Amino acid sequence: MTGLVVRELWGHRRRLAGSLVAVFLGVAFLTGTLVLGDTLAKSIDRFFANAYAGTDVTVRNATTVTDMPGMLRGEIDGSAVERVRGVAGVAVAEPVVQASGQPLAADGKIIESQGPRIAGNWISDPELNPYRIIDGRAPRTPDEVVINRATADRGKLTVGDRTAVLTPRRVPVTVVGISKFGDDDGFGDTSFTAFTLEGMRKHVTQGDGKVTAVTIRAASGVSQDTLAERVRPVLPSGAEAVTGDDLAAEDRDRVGQFLGIFRTALAAFGGVALLVAAFSIHNTFAITVAQRVRESALLRAVGASRRQILTLVTAEALTIGVVATAAGLAGGLGCAALLKLLFASFGMGLPAQGLVIGIGTVLIAAPVGLVVTLLSALGPAVRAAKVPPLAALREVAAERPGPSEARLVIGSVLAAVAVGGAVWGALAESMAIAGAAALMCLIVMVVLGPVVARPAAAVTGAPAARWRGVPGVLARGNATRSPRRTAGAATALMVGVGVVTLMTVFAGSLRASAEDGVAGSFHGALVVNAGSNDQGGFSPQVADEVARLPQVANAAGLGQGAVRVGADNADVRIADPARLGKVLTLDVEDGGSLATADTFAVSRDAADDHDWRVGSAVTVTFANGSRQTFTIGAIYRKDDVAGDYLMPRTAWNAHNRQALDRVAFVELKPGASAADAQRAIETLVKPYGAPTVQDREAYVAAQTEQMDAFLGIVYAMLALAIIIALLGIANTLALSVHERTRELGLLRAVGATRAQVRSMVRWESVIVALFGTAGGVGLGVFLGWALTRALGNPFAAQALPLAIIVLVGALAGVLAAIRPARRAARLAALTAIAAP
Template structure:
C-alpha cells in the first residue's frame, strides 16, 4: 500500500502541483513572518543591550507612587546626582534629561519619524569640562552653551548637515536656530530605527525639557570589581521620595520585553493572514483529494476487491497527503526565509531598524513543517474516509455513487443551525457594551454555516445567471449545467474566494464608515477654519497662540489646555478654553444651557456622559482642587453631547492657567477673515516661522490625514489578503483542470457531434466565471453584513457619528476582481479542453 500511495503521487504530479502551491504559499507566509519578526526583535534587543553597556544602575522616577491628582512625580535634583557620584562603588554618574525636539532638514521638512525626533543633554560633568561617555564625538566638539547643538551621525548623513552649519528646529512651537558644533555616534534604538537625537549643553537641555538642576534619570557606572547588585544596594540608601534604583540588566530586560510586546501585535496580525491563506488552502486540498478519489474509484474498489482493508485504503490516501505536505512545507520554509530576508532588506534600506543578521529560529523551521503536514493531512482526511467506503463492486461500474439524500439533509441542517447561531451572536454583539467576543464568534460560525450551505445555495444563485448565459447559446447552457452538476465541488471552489472577499469587503465597509464619521464630526463640531498642533501632538508653547492673535488674518483663537484636578476624591482633567471666543470656533450640541458665563471663570460646560457619572445637572456646583493644591468652586453652566473632538469638563483658561505647573496647549483653534484656503494657510504658516514641527490643518486636511492613514492600513491589509485570493485562484484552476480531465469522454463526444474548439473554450471559461462570481456575490454579501455589524459596535463605543456607508465603487471593483479571477483561472483548463483528441477521449477504457 505504501508503494501504491507513492506511485499515485508521482502518477498525478500535474494535478497535485496546485495543491502543493496552495500549501506552499500559506507556509511561506507563516515562516516568513516568524523569520522577519525574529530578525527585527533580535536586532533591536542587541541594540538595546549595547545601549546599556555603560549603565550599571539607573536612578529614575517612580510614577506609580505619584501623589493623588498627579500623573508624574517631581524630577530628580542635582543633589541626588552629586550623592550618586559620591557612592563608594560608583566610577561616575550621569544626569539625563530629554524631550521632543523637531529638526528641519535643508528643505524645511521634519527629520525623523515624528515621535522619534528627540532632544537630550550632553552631560559634561559638574564642572562642564568632562566628556559624556554616552555620546562619543565623531567630528567637532560637544555643545557648551545656548545656541549650540550636536547631531547624531545618521541624521547628519541623511540631511547633509556638517559641523559649522546652522539648523532650524523647534521644541514646543517657536523656531530656534542652532549652530552644529559636533557630530557623534550612538547606539540609541530610536536613532537606529530612523529617528533623530539632537544634543544640547546640560543647562540648555534642562531649561527646555525640565527645570534648571533637574533630571529625569541618573545613570551610574560601577567601579571595577563592584557588581550591579552591590551598587544598587548603595544607591537605594540615597533615593529621594518617589524614585527607584534599577540595575542595567533589568533595564535591558525591560526594553527587550517592550520590543517583544510591540512586535507581537504585528506578528499576530501577519500570522492571522497566513492562517486565512491556509484556511482557504484547506478547501483546495480537500477538493483536490476528493476529485482524485472520485477519478480513482475503479482503482480503489479493485484494491478493496483483492483484499485491501478500509484502513489500508484510508492510509494510502493520507500517505499521499503526508508526502505532499512535507514537500510543500520544506519549499514553503525556503520561500519564507526569502520573504523574511526581503522584508528585512527593504526595512533596512528605509533606515527603520538596526543592523543585524537574518535569524532563522527553530520555531520557524518546526512550525513550517508542522503546518504544511498537518494542514494537508487534515484536509485529506475526509476524502480518505470516503475512499475507504468505496464498495468492491464499484470496480465493475464506471461512476462513483453520488452523495446520499440523507447526507445532504444532514449537511443543510447543520449549515442552517450554524448560520442562524452566527447571525444571532453577531446581532447580540451590536447590542451589548463589549460585543467583540460574541461578534467574533458569530462571524466565525456564520462563515462556517454559509460554507456548509454553499452547495444548497449554488443552484438558485447560479440559476439566476441563466438569462445572461443563454446569450452564449450552447456553450452558456453547458457551462450552467456543469457548474451545478457537482454542487459540493462548486461550493468548495467558490468558498475559497468567498472568504477572501468577505474579509476585504468587511474591512472596506468599516473603513469607509469611519472616514465618513470623522468627516461629519469635523464638520459638525468645528466652526474653526484651522487647528494648529505639534507634528507629534505634544504640547504647544503659548507663544503660538500669541503669534496667531497678532495676525491681521485671524479673527478668533482659543488654545485648548489640559490640567489635572481632584473632584469628589477622584482625578479628572479640565480642558481650558478661551471663554469669549470658543462659541465662534465650535458647534457643540447643547442639551441644556450654553457658553454664557464661561469667560468669567466661575462656570463650566460638561458633556452629558461626565455629568451623568458625577450626578450633575444644569446649575450644579462642585468643589475642585487644582494641580497646585488651590481650591475653588465651579458651577455647571451647560450640558453638551461630547465627541472625539471635544468632551469632558470645559473651563475658561483664566480659571485654569494660574494653577498649572507648566502652561502648554494641546492645540489651538483659529478662525480667519477669508475662511480656509491655500493663501490663508500659507500666511499662517509663515506667521509661525515656517516651522516643520507645527501642523496647520483645516477640516479638509484633518479628513485627508485620517483617510490617508485608513487607506494605508487598507492597502497593507489588501496586500496580505491577496495571498488568500491567489490561493483561491489556484483552487479554481485546480478544480477546472481536474473537471476537464474527469469530463474527457463528454468533451470528446461534444467535439465529435460538431462543437467547435472555440465553443469548448467558451464553455469552460463561462463555467469558471459563474463559479467565481458565485463566490464573489456570497463574499461581498457577507462582508457588507459583518461590516455593518462591526460599525454598530464602533458607533456604540463612542464614535456616534458613524453610519453605514457602502463604498459602491470598491464593491464594483471587488465583483470585477472575482470575474477576473474566473477568466484568468480558466485560461489553461479551457485550452487543455479544446486540445483534447476527440477519438482518444471517447474510446472505451
C-alpha cells in the first residue's frame, strides 16, 4: 500500500500541486500571524522587564481610573520620599515626577507618536533608571532635557539643539542628551522627555511638592515583598507600595488584553485563509477521485477492500498535508516579516524586533494544517471507497451529476433559519444572534452551493453565450455540467470575497455613523485638531485666543480625561459648557443647562444604563484619589463628539494640574472669509506645536482616517485568501482540461481553432469566478447589513467599492484561466482523440 501511495502521488503530482500550494499558503499565513503575536508578546515582556529591572518597590497613588496601559496615575504627597528613605532595607529611593510633555521638532511642530508623550525627571541612579544616555549628558539645569532616540530621530533633533516642550505651556529647552530605553530607541512608541527634578517642578507642577511615584532599590539581601511590607506603614493616605515584579505583571496583563484582541483578529484572518484552502483541497480531491473511478474499481476487483481504498486516498492527503504544513511553518517566518511591513506601511508600526517562534505556534499550526487537509479530503476518500468493482467494466462517475433532494431540503431549512436569525438579530440589535446567524450562513453556503451552481452559472454565463458565440455556449455548458465542481471552485472565492465585502460594508457603516454624528453635532466652519493621539493635545488658551480673532464669533475647546464614575472607570470630555453649547448641537432633551461648577451632563445611553435622571447625584473619583459629588444637570442625545460624560473645565482643573484640549471648534462671524480665518488661526497656533487647522469637511474625514487604514490592512491580509481561491479555480480548470482531453481533441478535429479553445476555457473560468464573486458580494452585503444594524449603526453599502470587487473577481477569473487555457489550446487533435 505504501508503494501504491507513492506511485499515485508521483503519477498525479501536477494535479495535486494546487492543493499543496493552498495548504502551504494557508499554514504559512496562520503561522505568520501566530509568530507575529509571539514576537509582540516577547517584545512587551522585554519592555516591562527593562522598565522594572532595577526597581524593587514603587510607591504610587492607589486610585485607578482607567484600564488603558501607559496612562499616568495621580500624584501623592511629596513627603513620601523622605519617609521611605528612612525605612530599613531601602538602599536608594528616588522621587518620580511625570506628566504630559510634548517636545517640538526642529520645524516647530509636535513630534507625533502613537503612545503617550511624557515628560519626567531624570533619575540619577542608573539601576532605577531604565533609560541610558547614548549621546551627550544628563540635564543639570531646569531648561535642559534628554529625549529618547526615537523621538529625536522623528523630530530631527540632535544634542545642542534648541526646541520647546509643551506642558501644555511652551517651555524653551536645550537638548543635552539622547537616551535609549535599554537597547530600544524608546519604550514602545512612547515619547519621553527628561528634565531635572527642579525643572519638572518649575515647569509642570508649579512647586506643589507632589510626586507621581517613589521608586525604590532594596539593600542587599532584602526581598521585594519584605521591603514592600516595611514601606507600607509609613505611606501617606491614598498611596500604595507595589513590588517591581507585580508592576511588570500588572502592565503585562493590561497590555495583554489588547494584545489578545489583536492576536485573535490576526488568527481570524489566518482561519479565513485556511477555510478557503480547505475548499480548494476538497475540490481537487473530488475531481481526482472522479477521474480515477476505473482505477479504484480495478483495485476493488483484484481484492482491495473499501478500507484500503479509503486508506490510499487518505494517505495521499496526509502526505500532502505533512509536506505543505512543514513548508508552511518555515514560510510563516517570511509571512510574519511581511505582516510587520504591512502594518508599518499603514502607519501602525509594531514594537517587535526579530521574530519569535513559540512552541505553541508549532503545536497549533501543524495540527491545524494536517486536520484541515484530512477533513477536506475525507468526503472524496469515502466516495472513492464506495466505488463498486463492476465500475471497472462500465462508465460510472464517482461524483453525482447533480445535488440530492436531501441536500436541497436541508439547505433550504438551514437557509431560512440563518436568514431569519440575521434579520431578527438586526432588528433586535442583538450582536450575539446576528453573529450566530452569520456563521450559519457560511454553512448554508456550503450546503446549497451545488444546488444553486447550475442556475447561477447559466445566468452568469448568458452574456458569454450570447456575445462570444460557440466558445461562450460551450463555456456555459461546461460550468453547468458539474454543479458540485463549479460550486466547489466558486465557494472558496465566495468565502474570501464575502469577508472582504462584509468588512467593506462594516467599515463604511461605521464611517457613515461617525460622519453623521460629527456633522450632526458641529455646524461651524473650522476646527483646530491635535490629531489621533488620545493623550496629546494643546493648551486651552488656544480656544481663548482664537475666540478673540476678528473673523471668529465663537470658539470652544474640548479635552478628554479619565475618572471613575460611581464604580466604573470612564472617559470624560472636558469643556466650558456655556461656550461649547454655542458651537455644538448636542440635542439636550432634559435639563436646563449642560453643566455648572458642580453638575455635569451625560448622554441618554449613559443615563439609561445607570438609571439616572436630571438631579441624580453621582460620585466621581479623580486620578489623584479625590472625590466630588456631582449632580446631573442635563441629558443629551448626540454623543458622537461629546461622549457619554461632559464635565465642566473648572471642576476638572480643581483635581488635575494639567489641562489639554484635543480639539477646538470654531464658528465664524457672518460674512467672514473661511480662508482668511484659517490662515489667521494657523499663524496663531504655531507656538502651540502647530496643531492642524481644518475645515469642517476635512475634520469629518479625519475622524475616519484610522478606519481607512484598518480597511487597507484588512484588504491586504485577505488578498492571500483570494489568491488561494484563484489557485483553486486554476487547479479545477487544469484538472477539468485533463479530464476532457478527448472532448477537446474532437473540438479541434471538427474545426475549433486554438483561439476558440482558449476562449472557451477562459470564459468558463470567468463564469465560475463571477458566480463566486457575486455570491460573496451578496452574502457580504446581507451580513454587513445585519451586523451593522445589530450594533445600532446605519447601513451604508457604497456602490463603487462593491463594483470594484465584482470587476476584480471577473479579472481574477481571466488570470486563473491563463495556464489551463494555454494548455488546452496546445493539445494536438489526433493525440487528444486517442487519449484514454
